[in-house]
Amino acid sequence: MKLIPFLCASAMVLRGATTTTWEMSAYQDFIKGRFNGISLDRDGRLMLAPKLEDVFASGQTVIWSIAKAPDGSIYAGTGNRGRVYRIAPNGTATLVWTADQPEVFAVAVDSAGVVYAATSPDGRIYRIEGDKGVEVFNPQAKYIWSLAFGADGTLYAGTGNPANVYAIDKAGTGQLYYSTGQGHVTSLAIDSQGRVLAGSEPNGIIYRISGKEKAFVLYDANLPEIRSIKPMPDGTVYAVALGGALSNRTLSTPYSSSIPGITVTAPATSITVTDTQANAPDVKPKSDGKAAAAQNAALQSGAVATPTVEIAGVEKSAIYKINPDNTVETLWSSKDENIYDFVMQPNGEMLFGTDVQARVYKLTSDRKPSLLVQANEGEATRLLDTGGSILAATGETGKLYRLTLPAGPGGSNGDASNGDYESPVHDAGTVARWGRISWRQRSGTAKFQTRTGNSLRPDQTWSEWATPEGSTNSPLIKSPNARYIQWRAELSGPGVSVEDVIVAYLPQNNPPAVRSISVQAVGGSQASQQAKPASSNNGAYTVTVTDTGEATTSSSTGTPATTVSRNQGSQLQVSWQADDPDGDRLNYSLWFRGEDEQSWKLIRMNMFENAFLIDSDVLADGRYYFRVVATDRPSNPASEARQAELVSSPVLIDNTPPVVMLSAPRRAGTRLEVDVDATDATSPLRRCEYSLDAGPWMPIEAADGVTDSPREQFHIALENVRAGEHLVVVRVYDTANNAGLAKVVVR
Numbered sequence: 001m002k003l004i005p006f007l008c009a010s011a012m013v014l015r016g017a018t019t020t021t022w023e024m025s026a027y028q029d030f031i032k033g034r035f036n037g038i039s040l041d042r043d044g045r046l047m048l049a050p051k052l053e054d055v056f057a058s059g060q061t062v063i064w065s066i067a068k069a070p071d072g073s074i075y076a077g078t079g080n081r082g083r084v085y086r087i088a089p090n091g092t093a094t095l096v097w098t099a100d101q102p103e104v105f106a107v108a109v110d111s112a113g114v115v116y117a118a119t120s121p122d123g124r125i126y127r128i129e130g131d132k133g134v135e136v137f138n139p140q141a142k143y144i145w146s147l148a149f150g151a152d153g154t155l156y157a158g159t160g161n162p163a164n165v166y167a168i169d170k171a172g173t174g175q176l177y178y179s180t181g182q183g184h185v186t187s188l189a190i191d192s193q194g195r196v197l198a199g200s201e202p203n204g205i206i207y208r209i210s211g212k213e214k215a216f217v218l219y220d221a222n223l224p225e226i227r228s229i230k231p232m233p234d235g236t237v238y239a240v241a242l243g244g245a246l247s248n249r250t251l252s253t254p255y256s257s258s259i260p261g262i263t264v265t266a267p268a269t270s271i272t273v274t275d276t277q278a279n280a281p282d283v284k285p286k287s288d289g290k291a292a293a294a295q296n297a298a299l300q301s302g303a304v305a306t307p308t309v310e311i312a313g314v315e316k317s318a319i320y321k322i323n324p325d326n327t328v329e330t331l332w333s334s335k336d337e338n339i340y341d342f343v344m345q346p347n348g349e350m351l352f353g354t355d356v357q358a359r360v361y362k363l364t365s366d367r368k369p370s371l372l373v374q375a376n377e378g379e380a381t382r383l384l385d386t387g388g389s390i391l392a393a394t395g396e397t398g399k400l401y402r403l404t405l406p407a408g409p410g411g412s413n414g415d416a417s418n419g420d421y422e423s424p425v426h427d428a429g430t431v432a433r434w435g436r437i438s439w440r441q442r443s444g445t446a447k448f449q450t451r452t453g454n455s456l457r458p459d460q461t462w463s464e465w466a467t468p469e470g471s472t473n474s475p476l477i478k479s480p481n482a483r484y485i486q487w488r489a490e491l492s493g494p495g496v497s498v499e500d501v502i503v504a505y506l507p508q509n510n511p512p513a514v515r516s517i518s519v520q521a522v523g524g525s526q527a528s529q530q531a532k533p534a535s536s537n538n539g540a541y542t543v544t545v546t547d548t549g550e551a552t553t554s555s556s557t558g559t560p561a562t563t564v565s566r567n568q569g570s571q572l573q574v575s576w577q578a579d580d581p582d583g584d585r586l587n588y589s590l591w592f593r594g595e596d597e598q599s600w601k602l603i604r605m606n607m608f609e610n611a612f613l614i615d616s617d618v619l620a621d622g623r624y625y626f627r628v629v630a631t632d633r634p635s636n637p638a639s640e641a642r643q644a645e646l647v648s649s650p651v652l653i654d655n656t657p658p659v660v661m662l663s664a665p666r667r668a669g670t671r672l673e674v675d676v677d678a679t680d681a682t683s684p685l686r687r688c689e690y691s692l693d694a695g696p697w698m699p700i701e702a703a704d705g706v707t708d709s710p711r712e713q714f715h716i717a718l719e720n721v722r723a724g725e726h727l728v729v730v731r732v733y734d735t736a737n738n739a740g741l742a743k744v745v746v747r
Contacts, residue, residue, distance in 0.1 A: 018636060019435065022426045022485075022503040027370075030421075034357070035374035037419025038491060042368040046489065047497040049373040051416050055391065056093045056400040058085060063393035063400060066382050069109045074384070074391060077104030077117055078398055084117050084128060087400065097133045099126070108147035108155065116155060118144035123159055125168065137174035139166050148188040148196070156196055158185030165198050165209060178209045184225075187239075191231035199226025204241050206322070219328050223318060228341045235324035240352065242317040242338040319352065319363065331367050343385040351390060353380025358394045360403060375401055418492035425458065425486050428507050429582075434477035435504035437468055437487060444496020448475070448489050450503075452482035477503070512580040512630045514646035519626060520573045521616070572619070572653075575611035576628045576646070584635035588628060595623035595650055616655065621682045623650040654682040654736035662730060665746045672721040674744060676700075676714035676730050683735040688714050691729045692721075721746075 024030055027044045039049040060078035067075050072089040075096070082099035084107060101119035108116045115128040116136065123144040126133035141159035148156045155168040156177065163182040168174040180200050187199035196209040197218070204221035206229065224243035231237045318333035319342070331350075337359070342352035350363040351372065358375035360383070378396025390403040437448055453462030465488070468475030479485065485505070489498055580586055589605035590612050604612055631643035663675035678685055685707050689697040702712040716728070726746040733739050 019504060019506050022428075022505070024423065024501045025499065030423075031371060032424040034376075034422040035359075035371065035419075036376065036421070037373075037416040038421045039373065040371040042364075042370045043499075045497045045499045046421050046491065047495075048416050048419050048491055050406055051404040052373050052375060053402045053404070054399060055091060055402045056085065056087050058083070058398040058400075060398035062378075062395040063381060063398050064103065064105045065107045066384050066391060066393050066400070067107045067109045067115075068384060068386060069113045069115070070111065071113060072386075074386075074400070075107050075109060075115050076393065076400060077107040079103040079105075082119055084115070086115075097126075097128050097131060099133060105143070105145050106147040106157075108149055110149055110153060110155075116147060118147055118157060120144055125155070125157060125174075127172075136172045137166070137168045139164065139174065143184065145184060145186045146188040148190055150190050150196075151194055156188055156190070158188045158198055160184030160186075163200055165196060167212075175212075177212055178207065178215050179213070180205070180207060180215075186225050187227060187229050189229040189231055191237070192233050192235070197229045197231060197237060199229050199239060199241075201225035201243070204243070206237070206239055218326065219320065219322055221318070221320065223315065227317075227339065230342065230344055232344065237322040238342070238344065238350065239320045239322065240317065240339040240342055241320065242340070317354075319350070332363055332369060338379075340379055340381050341383045343383045343390060345385075351383060353383050353392055355379035355395075358392065358396075360390070360392060373403055375399075418490065420488055420490040421498075422488040423486055423501070425456065425484050426503065427456075428483055428485065428505055430508045430510055431481055431483050432485075432505040432507045433481050434479060434485065435506065436470070436474045436476050437501070437503050438474040439489075439501040440499050441473060442495065442497045444491060444493025446489050446491050446496065446498050448487055450477050450479045450485060450487045452479040452485045454483050456484065458484075458486060507582070509584075509632065509636055509640050509642050510581040511642035511644045512578055512584070512586050512632050514628050514630050514644055515577040515579065517574065517576045517626060517628055517646055517648040519648060519651050520575070522571050522573050522613075570616050572614040572616050573611060574614065574626050574628075577610065578628070578630045578644075580632050580635075582632070582635075584632035586630045586632055587634050588630050591627040591629070592619075593625055593627075595625070600627060616653065619653050621654050621656055623652050625650060652683060652736070654680075654734060654738060656680070656682060657738040658685060658732045658734050658740035660730055660732050660740045660742035662728075662742045662744045665728065665744055667721070667746065670720045670722070672716075672718040672726070672728075672746060674716040674728055674730075676716065676732070676742075677711075678714065678732040678740065679711045680734040680738075680740075681710070684708055684710055685712050685732060686735050686737075687733040688712070689731050690716055691731075692718065693727055694729075697731065 025044055027040065027042055030040050030044055030046065035049070037049050039047050041047065056076070058076065058078050060083060061080045063076050063078050065077040069075060074087040076085045076087065078085070080102045082101045082104050083095060084097045084104055086094045086096045096115070097117065099117065099119045101122050103120045104117050105120050106118040116125060117128060117133065118125050120143040123139055123141040124135055125137045125144065127136050139157060139159050141162060141164065143160035144157055145160055146158035150156065153170050157166045157168065159166065160183060163180045163185050164176055165178045165185055165188070166174050167177040177196070178198070180198065182200035182203055182205065184201050185198050186201050189197045191197055198207045198209060200207070202224045204223050204226055206218040206226055207215045208218045209215040218237065219239070221241045223241035225241060227240050227242050229237065229239045315333050315335055317337060317339040319331040319339065321329045321331050337354040337356045339352050339354055342350055344350055348365050351360055352363065353360050355378070358377035358380040360372045360380055361369045362372050363369050375392065375394055377394035377399065379394065380392050381395050382393040384391040389405065392401045392403055394401065434452070437450065439446065439448070449465040449467050451458065451463050451465050455461055463479050466478045468477050470476045485503060487501070487503065491498060574590060578586055588607045590603040590607065591600040592603055593600050603614065626648040627645055629643055629645040631641055633641040658678050658680040661677040666673045676688065678688065687699065687707060688702070689699045691697050700714050700716060701707060703715055727743060728746060729741060729743045731739050731741050
């Protein structure tokens with residue numbers, strides 16, 4: 001028996017789904033949203049944020065550094081026009097000095113209230129006198145990243161290219177204090193014993209410098225840049241590192257020719273400083289959060305930056321606690337945000353700012369963070385504790401904010417009067433019918449709205465914000481049916497909080513898909529197969545039709561296939577592949593009809609298997625179609641269930657061998673001739689061969705040159721046949737590999 005494919009496939013679909021929910025209850029669920037005057041506590045509760053007030057707008061791209069003077073004034077150094085501003089305690093802002101360099105990365109104020117500023121990319125230190133800057137020290141370095149005063153009035157400076165620490169006395173005399181051998185000294189601090197703590201890049205090393213050229217490596221981080229260091233009176237040191245250990249950032253600037261081995265670049269307010277000469281295994285790639293100004297200076301010089309490439313899912317920043325015994329703990333790390341600065345509170349809590357919408361977090365002693373406030377700026381570059389409030393400097397718009405902390409847990413002192421939260425976008429997977437939105441609320445007022453759309457990001461094609469209707473804490477969503485949904489909540493009133501927000505919806509049921517149908521003849525045993533020529537392939541012949549309408553076979557063109565005859569008890573195996581986009585359980589029914597028949601006949605229904613065996617004897621020779629119908633009814637209500645079907649290519653079933661007729665043999669001396677007339681009722685003939693006196697089979701071709709019709713004539717002419725009796729046997733195969741035989745005796 002043989003199955004012959006004919007290319008013809010069709011598919012038909014009908015409609016379904018069950019109610020599901022989108023739940024936001026954990027901290028990690030809410031942190032992906034947008035906060036405006038809203039805090040998120042560690043347990044996943046939304047509440048009013050501490051009051052965040054605009055203190056000063058510099059009009060510059062970024063505020064790089066801030067320092068507090070003894071009289072309470074705040075000095076701010078900016079980029080990209082290299083300005084220093086004074087913000088008086090009453091909020092009045094004054095431009096103090098404009099440098100001839102584009103960036104002021106560091107400012108410091110001594111005990112007498114004298115202001116010092118460091119400029120880049122031509123690193124020099126200036127003392128601000130009135131509205132003028134008097135040069136105090138030129139370290140012959142390209143960048144000056146950090147300044148810090150010692151208890152004795154010595155000013156320490158951390159530089160880049162070269163990465164040195166310099167000490168400048170009150171008279172303005174500077175000297176090299178320590179050379180790190182790194183690319184940059186990005187942060188400085190003075191501990192309780194007067195020792196200098198220096199953070200570097202690109203190897204993320206923290207040095208404790210106890211004297212000129214005397215240092216101890218306090219910690220070697222696995223991130224490139226030590227961004228900020230804060231020593232405690234008890235000897236504990238806190239530090240933050242950033243950069244993404246596997247980030248690969250590059251930039252081509254004119255500095256690369258004048259600064260051997262260093263390429264400096266930065267997208268927006270983040271820059272990459274890569275040591276191109278550092279090929280040793282311990283040198284890590286670098287993402288310098290501070291050096292955006294170097295790029296701005298480069299742009300002024302006509303530099304061209306290449307796009308920054310970041311690898312998602314790797315650690316970008318971390319907070320370290322270095323204990324007095326030099327043991328180190330990682331208090332917090334992030335794969336999504338870079339930490340720029342932090343301050344320690346008297347109660348042991350830490351506040352830190354990041355580069356995601358200028359967020360400020362609180363980290364308690366049990367290492368669980370909560371989001372205090374989001375300024376919706378580029379990044380929070382610097383934090384400064386002024387006693388009772390925190391000043392936060394930002395990038396993108398170069399502003400200074402005052403964050404007033406609550407008086408106590410749940411207290412409203414310093415809380416904003418209202419705020420709103422915007423959830424991340426939820427994908428229902430398909431167009432959905434929206435149900436109710438519910439939440440848990442404590443005190444105050446919470447007003448919810450929703451909007452929907454069919455594009456991943458909310459745009460002008462989305463619906464307007466709509467207020468749900470109905471009960472207070474479980475109203476019905478009024479937004480139109482769509483694939484994506486987003487909600488926002490406006491909170492007001494003392495002590496208000498919202499948690500456990502749930503959106504119910506019924507997704508449109510997607511139909512299943514029948515991908516392919518395969519029909520295969522399977523025999524009883526290997527021994528029942530007829531012998532083939534040495535060149536034959538004994539693989540079973542398979543017909544497969546896919547939902548693309550293309551039929552495939554397991555045998556290549558011209559390769560003889562397995563013969564399974566009627567008396568061998570062969571069967572047809574019909575198998576199929578199907579799936580459901582919603583993951584629903586599928587149920588199948590199998591049908592067939594003959595090529596000349598009008599109606600489908602059911603073979604089996606309510607099957608969960610993907611294959612079925614049919615006795616080949618129940619189908620006579622001819623062409624047949626098989627149809628598989630798949631339904632997701634087991635997983636959906638009857639009214640919502642959907643189905644799909646696929647019809648196979650025509651399958652030719654041929655169990656009958658050709659009829660072979662031989663003429664009377666003709667002899668002329670040693671020449672013998674026999675004519676062959678072969679006919680098959682179902683399929684074309686494919687091969688004819690003969691054997692003389694049980695000798696090897698010898699192929700012959702049809703009289704017309706090609707064996708390809710249901711009826712063919714063949715002519716056998718044998719030379720040098722000796723006298724006497726001989727047996728000639730002829731074997732003819734049809735396309736289904738059925739063999740018909742005939743013999744003639746020559747006397």
